Amino acid sequence: MTTSDLTINPTPAARPLRRPRPVTIYDLPFEQLESRLADLGAPAYRAQQIFDWTYGRQVTGYDGMLNVPADLRASLAESLPFSTMKLVREMVTDDGETYKLLYQTFDNQIVETVLMLYPDRATVCVSCQVGCAVGCAFCATGLGGLTRNLTAGEMVQQTIDAARRAGELGRNLTNLVMMGMGEPLQNYAPTMTFIGIINDARGMSFGARRITISTSGIVPRIEALASEPYQVNLAVSLHAPNDELRSQLVPINDRWPVPVLMKACDEYIAKTGRRISFEYALMKGINSSDEIARELGELLRGRLCHVNVIPFNPVDVLEFERPDHESINRFAGILEEAGIPTTVRYSRGVEIAAACGQLRNRHEQEQQAS
Ligand code: SAH
């Protein structure tokens, strides 16, 4: 396997600024774009033209919008920046099948996005926050707490850039997982706006059923999600079948313990008719014993669900370890025997960044060192 690291003009990291976040074209749902255009004295049909260029042709600026008058393009460029995140680094690994994109935001934050190519699909892993307030014991993103929420536009830009990159590689972006940095259900409204924008049939028309939101278990928001119009998939990061262990790994378990979380999941399944995926980061000597596998099987028995066992991705400063192959397969086998559909998912891009959030941490350390 080869890893190439293409550094694209990185700017030194600075302290976060508390500036108002610029609104970009990617922040605006269709109707809001229409009213912006009305403010500029442009006819409503321009909104569709601009959506076509932005989400259909995926141009990178107003200059490429050939059927939009030059004076309107100039006014838009002045009042509504096209995008604010700058790609500062791109890394390719897994024999050219995983692309990790590192962005710098307008306030000098670092954001990670990953594009993963599989034989039958191409998936983007989107970040929704810089850092994360949940602080799971095994996660690189949560190490420094939450710096800030990302805007809907910053999430849209990650998606469009990944779609464009997939296109350049002769592939279609087919799936989206909110499994990058951050907890989407703690940045709820922008995440829903983001989904609304990429799902809009007048633009990208990215199917909600191809989107997965992953959560550490923010119960009131799981309830809210069940009432949303979008048929997105839900993944719940369980990691342990009981409160004693889960509270050590996922601190918000003290607030919404396993029985409360399971009740919310049951209600979600009943209301939506959709299956839930339970994510389970498998860590040697922590949550990987036969006994725990059986307990997990008991907990999930009879539920419309699926388990994704994710062998732990090493994180530089954390001491957790990945179990060996035999133990991983054994754990999954016990769940299968208990009647729980189970998949072992090895994370992509381990050699370039290990766990999500870690590339950002390394990049910031490098910037500080230089
Ligand atoms: N905050 C959300 C989504 C982002 S994390 C959540 O926690 O669900 C995406 C998934 O990666 C979660 O299941 C998370 O628990 C898992 N994860 C985080 N760090 C990991 C690591 N070092 N190894 C394996 N999985 C990890």
Ligand code: SF4
């Ligand atoms: Fe946050 Fe998810 Fe990482 Fe936990 S696993 S710290 S919720 S990003």
